[in-house]
Amino acid sequence: MPIVLIVAETQPDGGLRKASLNALTAGAQLAKAAGAELHAVVLAKDAGAVAAQVKDYGVKVVHAGSAAHLEHGLAEALAPAIADLAASIKADWVGAAATAQGRDTLPRVAARLNAAMATDVTGFTGSGADVAVMRPMWAGAVIAEVKLHTPVKVFTVRTTEFPAAEKSGGGEVKAFAPAAPKLPTKHVEFKEVKSARPNLTEAKVVVSGGRGTKGDFKEIEALADELNAAVGASRAVCDAGWQPNDLQVGQTGKVVAPQLYVAAGISGAIQHLAGMKGSKTIVAINKDPEAPIFQVADYGLVADLFKALPELRTAIKAAK
Ligand SMILES: Cc1cc2nc3c(=O)[nH]c(=O)nc-3n(C[C@H](O)[C@H](O)[C@H](O)COP(=O)(O)OP(=O)(O)OC[C@H]3O[C@@H](n4cnc5c(N)ncnc54)[C@H](O)[C@@H]3O)c2cc1C
Structure with missing residues:
Protein backbone atom coordinates (compact mmCIF):
# COMPACT_ATOMS: atom_id res chain seq x y z
CA MET A 1 0.00 0.00 0.00
CA PRO A 2 1.35 3.51 -0.81
CA ILE A 3 2.46 5.65 2.13
CA VAL A 4 1.88 9.36 2.77
CA LEU A 5 4.39 10.65 5.34
CA ILE A 6 3.61 13.95 7.09
CA VAL A 7 6.29 15.79 9.05
CA ALA A 8 4.85 16.97 12.39
CA GLU A 9 6.82 19.93 13.73
CA THR A 10 7.80 20.55 17.32
CA GLN A 11 7.93 24.08 18.73
CA PRO A 12 10.88 25.56 20.59
CA ASP A 13 9.00 24.85 23.86
CA GLY A 14 8.82 21.18 22.86
CA GLY A 15 5.07 21.01 22.03
CA LEU A 16 3.40 20.14 18.72
CA ARG A 17 3.09 23.08 16.30
CA LYS A 18 -0.60 23.75 15.56
CA ALA A 19 0.05 24.09 11.81
CA SER A 20 1.01 20.40 11.74
CA LEU A 21 -2.61 19.48 12.57
CA ASN A 22 -3.65 21.22 9.33
CA ALA A 23 -0.91 19.32 7.48
CA LEU A 24 -2.24 16.06 8.97
CA THR A 25 -5.70 16.84 7.53
CA ALA A 26 -4.08 17.43 4.13
CA GLY A 27 -2.20 14.14 4.56
CA ALA A 28 -5.44 12.31 5.41
CA GLN A 29 -7.19 13.77 2.33
CA LEU A 30 -4.26 12.77 0.12
CA ALA A 31 -4.08 9.28 1.66
CA LYS A 32 -7.80 8.81 0.97
CA ALA A 33 -7.46 9.95 -2.65
CA ALA A 34 -4.30 7.92 -3.29
CA GLY A 35 -5.52 4.81 -1.42
CA ALA A 36 -2.54 5.16 0.91
CA GLU A 37 -1.67 4.76 4.58
CA LEU A 38 -1.07 7.93 6.60
CA HIS A 39 2.21 8.01 8.55
CA ALA A 40 3.79 10.90 10.45
CA VAL A 41 7.30 11.66 11.64
CA VAL A 42 8.30 13.67 14.70
CA LEU A 43 11.94 14.72 15.05
CA ALA A 44 13.33 16.22 18.24
CA LYS A 45 15.90 15.69 20.96
CA ASP A 46 13.22 13.57 22.57
CA ALA A 47 10.35 13.02 20.15
CA GLY A 48 8.36 10.63 22.38
CA ALA A 49 5.82 13.00 23.97
CA VAL A 50 4.82 14.77 20.75
CA ALA A 51 4.71 11.46 18.84
CA ALA A 52 2.32 10.09 21.50
CA GLN A 53 0.09 13.13 20.86
CA VAL A 54 0.23 12.83 17.05
CA LYS A 55 -0.76 9.15 17.03
CA ASP A 56 -4.32 10.10 18.07
CA TYR A 57 -5.00 12.07 14.87
CA GLY A 58 -5.92 9.24 12.52
CA VAL A 59 -2.30 8.32 11.78
CA LYS A 60 -1.43 4.63 11.28
CA VAL A 61 2.24 4.92 12.33
CA VAL A 62 4.10 7.81 13.96
CA HIS A 63 7.88 7.54 13.54
CA ALA A 64 9.52 9.18 16.55
CA GLY A 65 13.12 10.09 15.74
CA SER A 66 15.07 11.22 18.81
CA ALA A 67 18.63 12.53 18.62
CA ALA A 68 20.62 15.33 20.25
CA HIS A 69 21.45 17.00 16.90
CA LEU A 70 17.70 17.52 16.22
CA GLU A 71 17.19 19.70 19.29
CA HIS A 72 17.01 23.08 17.56
CA GLY A 73 15.09 22.03 14.44
CA LEU A 74 17.77 23.08 11.93
CA ALA A 75 16.69 22.24 8.39
CA GLU A 76 20.16 20.81 7.65
CA ALA A 77 19.68 18.34 10.50
CA LEU A 78 16.02 17.49 9.85
CA ALA A 79 16.24 16.92 6.07
CA PRO A 80 18.57 13.87 6.09
CA ALA A 81 16.56 12.26 8.90
CA ILE A 82 13.28 12.71 6.97
CA ALA A 83 14.77 11.59 3.65
CA ASP A 84 16.39 8.49 5.19
CA LEU A 85 13.14 7.53 6.92
CA ALA A 86 11.09 8.12 3.75
CA ALA A 87 13.50 5.87 1.81
CA SER A 88 13.47 3.13 4.46
CA ILE A 89 9.66 2.95 4.75
CA LYS A 90 9.29 3.52 0.96
CA ALA A 91 7.04 6.56 1.35
CA ASP A 92 5.40 7.72 -1.88
CA TRP A 93 4.51 11.23 -0.67
CA VAL A 94 6.31 13.38 1.92
CA GLY A 95 4.57 16.54 3.11
CA ALA A 96 4.63 19.23 5.78
CA ALA A 97 2.95 22.52 6.65
CA ALA A 98 4.35 25.50 4.71
CA THR A 99 5.71 27.06 7.90
CA ALA A 100 9.14 28.71 8.05
CA GLN A 101 10.59 25.32 9.03
CA GLY A 102 8.60 23.37 6.41
CA ARG A 103 9.65 25.78 3.64
CA ASP A 104 13.27 25.48 4.70
CA THR A 105 13.35 21.71 5.16
CA LEU A 106 11.16 20.08 2.52
CA PRO A 107 13.05 21.32 -0.58
CA ARG A 108 16.19 19.76 0.95
CA VAL A 109 14.24 16.50 1.45
CA ALA A 110 13.08 16.64 -2.19
CA ALA A 111 16.66 17.13 -3.40
CA ARG A 112 17.88 14.16 -1.34
CA LEU A 113 15.07 11.92 -2.65
CA ASN A 114 15.41 13.17 -6.22
CA ALA A 115 11.72 13.99 -5.93
CA ALA A 116 9.50 16.56 -7.67
CA MET A 117 8.05 19.09 -5.26
CA ALA A 118 4.96 21.31 -5.07
CA THR A 119 4.75 24.13 -2.53
CA ASP A 120 1.73 25.77 -0.88
CA VAL A 121 -0.65 22.98 -1.89
CA THR A 122 -4.31 23.90 -1.37
CA GLY A 123 -6.04 20.62 -2.35
CA PHE A 124 -5.86 17.33 -4.24
CA THR A 125 -7.67 16.01 -7.31
CA GLY A 126 -7.86 12.61 -8.97
CA SER A 127 -7.33 9.25 -7.35
CA GLY A 128 -4.88 6.37 -7.01
CA ALA A 129 -1.63 6.91 -8.87
CA ASP A 130 -3.23 9.82 -10.74
CA VAL A 131 -3.55 12.22 -7.82
CA ALA A 132 -2.60 15.80 -8.72
CA VAL A 133 -2.14 18.74 -6.38
CA MET A 134 -3.75 22.17 -6.55
CA ARG A 135 -1.55 25.20 -5.83
CA PRO A 136 -1.83 28.96 -6.31
CA MET A 137 0.26 30.75 -8.95
CA TRP A 138 0.67 34.42 -9.88
CA ALA A 139 -0.18 35.69 -6.39
CA GLY A 140 -3.24 33.46 -6.27
CA ALA A 141 -4.72 34.78 -9.54
CA VAL A 142 -4.49 31.24 -10.95
CA ILE A 143 -4.99 27.90 -9.22
CA ALA A 144 -2.86 25.33 -11.04
CA GLU A 145 -3.41 21.59 -11.11
CA VAL A 146 0.06 20.05 -10.95
CA LYS A 147 1.09 16.44 -11.54
CA LEU A 148 4.36 15.28 -10.02
CA HIS A 149 5.91 12.51 -12.10
CA THR A 150 8.73 11.24 -9.88
CA PRO A 151 8.26 8.02 -7.86
CA VAL A 152 8.51 9.99 -4.58
CA LYS A 153 6.64 13.30 -4.37
CA VAL A 154 7.26 16.08 -1.87
CA PHE A 155 4.93 18.94 -0.94
CA THR A 156 4.16 21.67 1.56
CA VAL A 157 0.58 22.65 2.34
CA ARG A 158 -1.05 26.04 2.78
CA THR A 159 -2.44 25.48 6.25
CA THR A 160 -5.29 27.99 5.91
CA GLU A 161 -6.88 25.68 3.29
CA PHE A 162 -7.18 22.64 5.58
CA PRO A 163 -8.95 22.48 8.95
CA ALA A 164 -6.96 21.24 11.94
CA ALA A 165 -7.13 17.45 12.32
CA GLU A 166 -9.35 16.13 15.06
CA LYS A 167 -8.61 13.18 17.31
CA SER A 168 -9.86 10.03 15.61
CA GLY A 169 -8.26 6.98 17.15
CA GLY A 170 -4.78 5.96 18.06
CA GLY A 171 -2.06 4.59 15.80
CA GLU A 172 1.28 3.06 16.65
CA VAL A 173 4.47 4.93 17.66
CA LYS A 174 7.74 3.50 16.29
CA ALA A 175 10.92 4.95 17.75
CA PHE A 176 14.04 5.28 15.60
CA ALA A 177 17.43 6.92 16.04
CA PRO A 178 18.39 9.17 13.08
CA ALA A 179 22.12 9.11 12.28
CA ALA A 180 23.92 12.38 13.06
CA PRO A 181 25.16 14.01 9.84
CA LYS A 182 28.15 16.36 9.68
CA LEU A 183 26.31 19.65 9.99
CA PRO A 184 27.52 22.66 7.97
CA THR A 185 25.68 25.00 10.35
CA LYS A 186 25.29 25.27 14.09
CA HIS A 187 22.63 26.71 16.31
CA VAL A 188 23.87 29.84 18.02
CA GLU A 189 20.89 31.43 19.76
CA PHE A 190 17.09 31.52 19.68
CA LYS A 191 15.61 34.96 20.30
CA GLU A 192 11.85 34.83 20.42
CA VAL A 193 9.89 37.99 19.66
CA LYS A 194 7.53 38.02 22.64
CA SER A 195 4.12 39.58 22.16
CA ALA A 196 1.09 39.64 24.41
CA ARG A 197 -1.05 39.51 21.24
CA PRO A 198 -2.00 36.25 19.51
CA ASN A 199 0.23 34.78 16.81
CA LEU A 200 -0.59 36.36 13.41
CA THR A 201 -1.09 33.06 11.55
CA GLU A 202 -3.18 31.49 14.32
CA ALA A 203 -5.31 34.46 15.47
CA LYS A 204 -9.10 34.39 15.02
C1 LIG B 1 6.69 40.56 -5.93
C2 LIG B 1 5.86 41.43 -5.01
C3 LIG B 1 5.47 40.90 -3.79
C4 LIG B 1 4.70 41.67 -2.90
N1 LIG B 1 4.29 41.12 -1.72
C5 LIG B 1 3.47 41.84 -0.92
C6 LIG B 1 2.97 41.28 0.31
O1 LIG B 1 3.31 40.16 0.71
N2 LIG B 1 2.12 42.03 1.05
C7 LIG B 1 1.71 43.29 0.68
O2 LIG B 1 0.94 43.91 1.42
N3 LIG B 1 2.20 43.84 -0.45
C8 LIG B 1 3.06 43.16 -1.25
N4 LIG B 1 3.55 43.74 -2.37
C9 LIG B 1 3.32 45.20 -2.58
C10 LIG B 1 1.96 45.53 -3.14
O3 LIG B 1 2.01 45.49 -4.55
C11 LIG B 1 1.54 46.96 -2.69
O4 LIG B 1 2.52 47.87 -3.08
C12 LIG B 1 1.30 47.09 -1.20
O5 LIG B 1 0.45 46.06 -0.72
C13 LIG B 1 0.66 48.44 -0.92
O6 LIG B 1 0.50 48.62 0.45
P1 LIG B 1 -0.65 49.56 1.01
O7 LIG B 1 -1.98 49.06 0.55
O8 LIG B 1 -0.42 49.72 2.46
O9 LIG B 1 -0.30 50.97 0.34
P2 LIG B 1 -0.99 51.77 -0.82
O10 LIG B 1 -1.20 50.95 -2.02
O11 LIG B 1 -0.23 53.04 -0.95
O12 LIG B 1 -2.45 52.08 -0.22
C14 LIG B 1 -2.68 52.94 0.85
C15 LIG B 1 -4.20 53.08 0.97
O13 LIG B 1 -4.51 53.83 2.10
C16 LIG B 1 -5.64 54.67 1.81
N5 LIG B 1 -5.57 55.78 2.78
C17 LIG B 1 -4.67 56.80 2.85
N6 LIG B 1 -4.91 57.55 3.94
C18 LIG B 1 -5.99 57.02 4.56
C19 LIG B 1 -6.72 57.34 5.74
N7 LIG B 1 -6.37 58.37 6.52
N8 LIG B 1 -7.78 56.57 6.07
C20 LIG B 1 -8.16 55.52 5.30
N9 LIG B 1 -7.50 55.17 4.16
C21 LIG B 1 -6.43 55.88 3.81
C22 LIG B 1 -5.42 55.09 0.36
O14 LIG B 1 -6.65 55.45 -0.23
C23 LIG B 1 -4.83 53.81 -0.25
O15 LIG B 1 -5.84 52.99 -0.78
C24 LIG B 1 4.32 42.99 -3.26
C25 LIG B 1 4.72 43.51 -4.49
C26 LIG B 1 5.48 42.73 -5.35
C27 LIG B 1 5.89 43.31 -6.68
Whole structure:
Protein backbone atom coordinates (compact mmCIF):
# COMPACT_ATOMS: atom_id res chain seq x y z
CA MET A 1 0.00 0.00 0.00
CA PRO A 2 1.35 3.51 -0.81
CA ILE A 3 2.46 5.65 2.13
CA VAL A 4 1.88 9.36 2.77
CA LEU A 5 4.39 10.65 5.34
CA ILE A 6 3.61 13.95 7.09
CA VAL A 7 6.29 15.79 9.05
CA ALA A 8 4.85 16.97 12.39
CA GLU A 9 6.82 19.93 13.73
CA THR A 10 7.80 20.55 17.32
CA GLN A 11 7.93 24.08 18.73
CA PRO A 12 10.88 25.56 20.59
CA ASP A 13 9.00 24.85 23.86
CA GLY A 14 8.82 21.18 22.86
CA GLY A 15 5.07 21.01 22.03
CA LEU A 16 3.40 20.14 18.72
CA ARG A 17 3.09 23.08 16.30
CA LYS A 18 -0.60 23.75 15.56
CA ALA A 19 0.05 24.09 11.81
CA SER A 20 1.01 20.40 11.74
CA LEU A 21 -2.61 19.48 12.57
CA ASN A 22 -3.65 21.22 9.33
CA ALA A 23 -0.91 19.32 7.48
CA LEU A 24 -2.24 16.06 8.97
CA THR A 25 -5.70 16.84 7.53
CA ALA A 26 -4.08 17.43 4.13
CA GLY A 27 -2.20 14.14 4.56
CA ALA A 28 -5.44 12.31 5.41
CA GLN A 29 -7.19 13.77 2.33
CA LEU A 30 -4.26 12.77 0.12
CA ALA A 31 -4.08 9.28 1.66
CA LYS A 32 -7.80 8.81 0.97
CA ALA A 33 -7.46 9.95 -2.65
CA ALA A 34 -4.30 7.92 -3.29
CA GLY A 35 -5.52 4.81 -1.42
CA ALA A 36 -2.54 5.16 0.91
CA GLU A 37 -1.67 4.76 4.58
CA LEU A 38 -1.07 7.93 6.60
CA HIS A 39 2.21 8.01 8.55
CA ALA A 40 3.79 10.90 10.45
CA VAL A 41 7.30 11.66 11.64
CA VAL A 42 8.30 13.67 14.70
CA LEU A 43 11.94 14.72 15.05
CA ALA A 44 13.33 16.22 18.24
CA LYS A 45 15.90 15.69 20.96
CA ASP A 46 13.22 13.57 22.57
CA ALA A 47 10.35 13.02 20.15
CA GLY A 48 8.36 10.63 22.38
CA ALA A 49 5.82 13.00 23.97
CA VAL A 50 4.82 14.77 20.75
CA ALA A 51 4.71 11.46 18.84
CA ALA A 52 2.32 10.09 21.50
CA GLN A 53 0.09 13.13 20.86
CA VAL A 54 0.23 12.83 17.05
CA LYS A 55 -0.76 9.15 17.03
CA ASP A 56 -4.32 10.10 18.07
CA TYR A 57 -5.00 12.07 14.87
CA GLY A 58 -5.92 9.24 12.52
CA VAL A 59 -2.30 8.32 11.78
CA LYS A 60 -1.43 4.63 11.28
CA VAL A 61 2.24 4.92 12.33
CA VAL A 62 4.10 7.81 13.96
CA HIS A 63 7.88 7.54 13.54
CA ALA A 64 9.52 9.18 16.55
CA GLY A 65 13.12 10.09 15.74
CA SER A 66 15.07 11.22 18.81
CA ALA A 67 18.63 12.53 18.62
CA ALA A 68 20.62 15.33 20.25
CA HIS A 69 21.45 17.00 16.90
CA LEU A 70 17.70 17.52 16.22
CA GLU A 71 17.19 19.70 19.29
CA HIS A 72 17.01 23.08 17.56
CA GLY A 73 15.09 22.03 14.44
CA LEU A 74 17.77 23.08 11.93
CA ALA A 75 16.69 22.24 8.39
CA GLU A 76 20.16 20.81 7.65
CA ALA A 77 19.68 18.34 10.50
CA LEU A 78 16.02 17.49 9.85
CA ALA A 79 16.24 16.92 6.07
CA PRO A 80 18.57 13.87 6.09
CA ALA A 81 16.56 12.26 8.90
CA ILE A 82 13.28 12.71 6.97
CA ALA A 83 14.77 11.59 3.65
CA ASP A 84 16.39 8.49 5.19
CA LEU A 85 13.14 7.53 6.92
CA ALA A 86 11.09 8.12 3.75
CA ALA A 87 13.50 5.87 1.81
CA SER A 88 13.47 3.13 4.46
CA ILE A 89 9.66 2.95 4.75
CA LYS A 90 9.29 3.52 0.96
CA ALA A 91 7.04 6.56 1.35
CA ASP A 92 5.40 7.72 -1.88
CA TRP A 93 4.51 11.23 -0.67
CA VAL A 94 6.31 13.38 1.92
CA GLY A 95 4.57 16.54 3.11
CA ALA A 96 4.63 19.23 5.78
CA ALA A 97 2.95 22.52 6.65
CA ALA A 98 4.35 25.50 4.71
CA THR A 99 5.71 27.06 7.90
CA ALA A 100 9.14 28.71 8.05
CA GLN A 101 10.59 25.32 9.03
CA GLY A 102 8.60 23.37 6.41
CA ARG A 103 9.65 25.78 3.64
CA ASP A 104 13.27 25.48 4.70
CA THR A 105 13.35 21.71 5.16
CA LEU A 106 11.16 20.08 2.52
CA PRO A 107 13.05 21.32 -0.58
CA ARG A 108 16.19 19.76 0.95
CA VAL A 109 14.24 16.50 1.45
CA ALA A 110 13.08 16.64 -2.19
CA ALA A 111 16.66 17.13 -3.40
CA ARG A 112 17.88 14.16 -1.34
CA LEU A 113 15.07 11.92 -2.65
CA ASN A 114 15.41 13.17 -6.22
CA ALA A 115 11.72 13.99 -5.93
CA ALA A 116 9.50 16.56 -7.67
CA MET A 117 8.05 19.09 -5.26
CA ALA A 118 4.96 21.31 -5.07
CA THR A 119 4.75 24.13 -2.53
CA ASP A 120 1.73 25.77 -0.88
CA VAL A 121 -0.65 22.98 -1.89
CA THR A 122 -4.31 23.90 -1.37
CA GLY A 123 -6.04 20.62 -2.35
CA PHE A 124 -5.86 17.33 -4.24
CA THR A 125 -7.67 16.01 -7.31
CA GLY A 126 -7.86 12.61 -8.97
CA SER A 127 -7.33 9.25 -7.35
CA GLY A 128 -4.88 6.37 -7.01
CA ALA A 129 -1.63 6.91 -8.87
CA ASP A 130 -3.23 9.82 -10.74
CA VAL A 131 -3.55 12.22 -7.82
CA ALA A 132 -2.60 15.80 -8.72
CA VAL A 133 -2.14 18.74 -6.38
CA MET A 134 -3.75 22.17 -6.55
CA ARG A 135 -1.55 25.20 -5.83
CA PRO A 136 -1.83 28.96 -6.31
CA MET A 137 0.26 30.75 -8.95
CA TRP A 138 0.67 34.42 -9.88
CA ALA A 139 -0.18 35.69 -6.39
CA GLY A 140 -3.24 33.46 -6.27
CA ALA A 141 -4.72 34.78 -9.54
CA VAL A 142 -4.49 31.24 -10.95
CA ILE A 143 -4.99 27.90 -9.22
CA ALA A 144 -2.86 25.33 -11.04
CA GLU A 145 -3.41 21.59 -11.11
CA VAL A 146 0.06 20.05 -10.95
CA LYS A 147 1.09 16.44 -11.54
CA LEU A 148 4.36 15.28 -10.02
CA HIS A 149 5.91 12.51 -12.10
CA THR A 150 8.73 11.24 -9.88
CA PRO A 151 8.26 8.02 -7.86
CA VAL A 152 8.51 9.99 -4.58
CA LYS A 153 6.64 13.30 -4.37
CA VAL A 154 7.26 16.08 -1.87
CA PHE A 155 4.93 18.94 -0.94
CA THR A 156 4.16 21.67 1.56
CA VAL A 157 0.58 22.65 2.34
CA ARG A 158 -1.05 26.04 2.78
CA THR A 159 -2.44 25.48 6.25
CA THR A 160 -5.29 27.99 5.91
CA GLU A 161 -6.88 25.68 3.29
CA PHE A 162 -7.18 22.64 5.58
CA PRO A 163 -8.95 22.48 8.95
CA ALA A 164 -6.96 21.24 11.94
CA ALA A 165 -7.13 17.45 12.32
CA GLU A 166 -9.35 16.13 15.06
CA LYS A 167 -8.61 13.18 17.31
CA SER A 168 -9.86 10.03 15.61
CA GLY A 169 -8.26 6.98 17.15
CA GLY A 170 -4.78 5.96 18.06
CA GLY A 171 -2.06 4.59 15.80
CA GLU A 172 1.28 3.06 16.65
CA VAL A 173 4.47 4.93 17.66
CA LYS A 174 7.74 3.50 16.29
CA ALA A 175 10.92 4.95 17.75
CA PHE A 176 14.04 5.28 15.60
CA ALA A 177 17.43 6.92 16.04
CA PRO A 178 18.39 9.17 13.08
CA ALA A 179 22.12 9.11 12.28
CA ALA A 180 23.92 12.38 13.06
CA PRO A 181 25.16 14.01 9.84
CA LYS A 182 28.15 16.36 9.68
CA LEU A 183 26.31 19.65 9.99
CA PRO A 184 27.52 22.66 7.97
CA THR A 185 25.68 25.00 10.35
CA LYS A 186 25.29 25.27 14.09
CA HIS A 187 22.63 26.71 16.31
CA VAL A 188 23.87 29.84 18.02
CA GLU A 189 20.89 31.43 19.76
CA PHE A 190 17.09 31.52 19.68
CA LYS A 191 15.61 34.96 20.30
CA GLU A 192 11.85 34.83 20.42
CA VAL A 193 9.89 37.99 19.66
CA LYS A 194 7.53 38.02 22.64
CA SER A 195 4.12 39.58 22.16
CA ALA A 196 1.09 39.64 24.41
CA ARG A 197 -1.05 39.51 21.24
CA PRO A 198 -2.00 36.25 19.51
CA ASN A 199 0.23 34.78 16.81
CA LEU A 200 -0.59 36.36 13.41
CA THR A 201 -1.09 33.06 11.55
CA GLU A 202 -3.18 31.49 14.32
CA ALA A 203 -5.31 34.46 15.47
CA LYS A 204 -9.10 34.39 15.02
CA VAL A 205 -9.10 38.15 14.39
CA VAL A 206 -6.44 40.22 12.59
CA VAL A 207 -6.37 44.03 12.40
CA SER A 208 -3.98 45.22 9.68
CA GLY A 209 -2.76 48.66 8.76
CA GLY A 210 -1.40 49.96 5.47
CA ARG A 211 0.40 53.02 4.15
CA GLY A 212 -2.73 55.02 4.98
CA THR A 213 -1.69 54.88 8.65
CA LYS A 214 1.41 56.90 7.74
CA GLY A 215 3.21 54.69 10.26
CA ASP A 216 0.94 55.58 13.19
CA PHE A 217 -0.31 52.18 14.42
CA LYS A 218 -1.79 53.40 17.73
CA GLU A 219 -5.40 53.02 16.56
CA ILE A 220 -4.68 49.70 14.81
CA GLU A 221 -3.13 48.31 18.02
CA ALA A 222 -5.92 49.69 20.23
CA LEU A 223 -8.61 48.02 18.11
CA ALA A 224 -6.55 44.80 18.01
CA ASP A 225 -6.36 44.77 21.80
CA GLU A 226 -10.09 45.44 22.11
CA LEU A 227 -10.76 42.41 19.87
CA ASN A 228 -7.96 40.21 21.29
CA ALA A 229 -6.57 40.26 17.75
CA ALA A 230 -3.17 39.98 16.09
CA VAL A 231 -1.73 43.01 14.31
CA GLY A 232 -0.84 42.72 10.61
CA ALA A 233 0.59 45.12 8.05
CA SER A 234 0.96 45.62 4.33
CA ARG A 235 4.38 45.38 2.71
CA ALA A 236 4.46 49.17 2.21
CA VAL A 237 4.39 49.50 6.01
CA CYS A 238 7.13 46.89 6.61
CA ASP A 239 9.33 48.20 3.79
CA ALA A 240 9.09 51.68 5.31
CA GLY A 241 10.36 50.22 8.60
CA TRP A 242 7.17 51.31 10.42
CA GLN A 243 6.47 47.76 11.57
CA PRO A 244 8.65 44.62 11.71
CA ASN A 245 8.70 42.30 8.69
CA ASP A 246 7.12 39.42 10.59
CA LEU A 247 3.81 41.33 10.60
CA GLN A 248 3.64 41.45 6.80
CA VAL A 249 0.57 39.79 5.28
CA GLY A 250 0.62 38.77 1.64
CA GLN A 251 2.36 36.91 -1.13
CA THR A 252 5.82 37.51 0.32
CA GLY A 253 4.57 37.69 3.91
CA LYS A 254 2.26 35.52 5.96
CA VAL A 255 -0.91 33.87 4.70
CA VAL A 256 -3.77 34.30 7.15
CA ALA A 257 -7.41 33.19 7.14
CA PRO A 258 -8.96 34.44 10.38
CA GLN A 259 -12.67 34.67 11.18
CA LEU A 260 -12.37 38.47 10.89
CA TYR A 261 -9.77 40.54 8.97
CA VAL A 262 -9.87 44.32 9.34
CA ALA A 263 -7.85 46.19 6.69
CA ALA A 264 -7.37 49.88 7.44
CA GLY A 265 -5.60 52.18 4.98
CA ILE A 266 -4.68 49.23 2.74
CA SER A 267 -5.38 49.62 -1.00
CA GLY A 268 -5.80 45.89 -1.71
CA ALA A 269 -2.98 45.14 -4.14
CA ILE A 270 -3.14 41.60 -5.53
CA GLN A 271 -0.02 40.65 -3.53
CA HIS A 272 -1.71 41.70 -0.28
CA LEU A 273 -4.96 39.92 -1.19
CA ALA A 274 -2.95 36.72 -1.78
CA GLY A 275 -2.30 36.61 1.95
CA MET A 276 -5.75 37.38 3.37
CA LYS A 277 -8.55 36.83 0.89
CA GLY A 278 -9.36 33.44 2.48
CA SER A 279 -10.50 35.28 5.65
CA LYS A 280 -14.09 34.49 6.63
CA THR A 281 -15.22 38.12 7.01
CA ILE A 282 -13.25 41.07 5.63
CA VAL A 283 -13.84 44.63 6.83
CA ALA A 284 -12.11 47.40 4.85
CA ILE A 285 -11.70 51.02 5.87
CA ASN A 286 -10.32 53.28 3.16
CA LYS A 287 -10.72 56.94 2.15
CA ASP A 288 -10.82 56.01 -1.54
CA PRO A 289 -14.15 54.45 -2.67
CA GLU A 290 -12.33 53.01 -5.72
CA ALA A 291 -9.75 51.11 -3.64
CA PRO A 292 -9.56 47.47 -4.85
CA ILE A 293 -9.81 46.17 -1.26
CA PHE A 294 -13.55 46.90 -1.46
CA GLN A 295 -13.90 44.21 -4.16
CA VAL A 296 -13.08 41.48 -1.62
CA ALA A 297 -14.56 43.17 1.47
CA ASP A 298 -17.76 41.89 3.09
CA TYR A 299 -18.13 45.25 4.86
CA GLY A 300 -16.58 48.40 3.40
CA LEU A 301 -16.37 51.79 5.06
CA VAL A 302 -15.30 54.80 2.97
CA ALA A 303 -13.78 56.85 5.77
CA ASP A 304 -10.66 58.26 7.34
CA LEU A 305 -9.21 55.47 9.47
CA PHE A 306 -8.14 57.90 12.19
CA LYS A 307 -11.80 58.83 12.67
CA ALA A 308 -13.41 55.45 11.98
CA LEU A 309 -11.17 53.22 14.14
CA PRO A 310 -11.75 55.06 17.45
CA GLU A 311 -15.51 55.15 16.73
CA LEU A 312 -15.49 51.43 15.98
CA ARG A 313 -13.57 50.74 19.19
CA THR A 314 -16.00 52.80 21.28
CA ALA A 315 -18.96 50.99 19.70
CA ILE A 316 -17.39 47.57 20.36
CA LYS A 317 -16.67 48.53 23.98
CA ALA A 318 -20.27 49.68 24.44
CA ALA A 319 -21.63 46.48 22.86
CA LYS A 320 -19.54 44.38 25.25
C1 LIG B 1 6.69 40.56 -5.93
C2 LIG B 1 5.86 41.43 -5.01
C3 LIG B 1 5.47 40.90 -3.79
C4 LIG B 1 4.70 41.67 -2.90
N1 LIG B 1 4.29 41.12 -1.72
C5 LIG B 1 3.47 41.84 -0.92
C6 LIG B 1 2.97 41.28 0.31
O1 LIG B 1 3.31 40.16 0.71
N2 LIG B 1 2.12 42.03 1.05
C7 LIG B 1 1.71 43.29 0.68
O2 LIG B 1 0.94 43.91 1.42
N3 LIG B 1 2.20 43.84 -0.45
C8 LIG B 1 3.06 43.16 -1.25
N4 LIG B 1 3.55 43.74 -2.37
C9 LIG B 1 3.32 45.20 -2.58
C10 LIG B 1 1.96 45.53 -3.14
O3 LIG B 1 2.01 45.49 -4.55
C11 LIG B 1 1.54 46.96 -2.69
O4 LIG B 1 2.52 47.87 -3.08
C12 LIG B 1 1.30 47.09 -1.20
O5 LIG B 1 0.45 46.06 -0.72
C13 LIG B 1 0.66 48.44 -0.92
O6 LIG B 1 0.50 48.62 0.45
P1 LIG B 1 -0.65 49.56 1.01
O7 LIG B 1 -1.98 49.06 0.55
O8 LIG B 1 -0.42 49.72 2.46
O9 LIG B 1 -0.30 50.97 0.34
P2 LIG B 1 -0.99 51.77 -0.82
O10 LIG B 1 -1.20 50.95 -2.02
O11 LIG B 1 -0.23 53.04 -0.95
O12 LIG B 1 -2.45 52.08 -0.22
C14 LIG B 1 -2.68 52.94 0.85
C15 LIG B 1 -4.20 53.08 0.97
O13 LIG B 1 -4.51 53.83 2.10
C16 LIG B 1 -5.64 54.67 1.81
N5 LIG B 1 -5.57 55.78 2.78
C17 LIG B 1 -4.67 56.80 2.85
N6 LIG B 1 -4.91 57.55 3.94
C18 LIG B 1 -5.99 57.02 4.56
C19 LIG B 1 -6.72 57.34 5.74
N7 LIG B 1 -6.37 58.37 6.52
N8 LIG B 1 -7.78 56.57 6.07
C20 LIG B 1 -8.16 55.52 5.30
N9 LIG B 1 -7.50 55.17 4.16
C21 LIG B 1 -6.43 55.88 3.81
C22 LIG B 1 -5.42 55.09 0.36
O14 LIG B 1 -6.65 55.45 -0.23
C23 LIG B 1 -4.83 53.81 -0.25
O15 LIG B 1 -5.84 52.99 -0.78
C24 LIG B 1 4.32 42.99 -3.26
C25 LIG B 1 4.72 43.51 -4.49
C26 LIG B 1 5.48 42.73 -5.35
C27 LIG B 1 5.89 43.31 -6.68
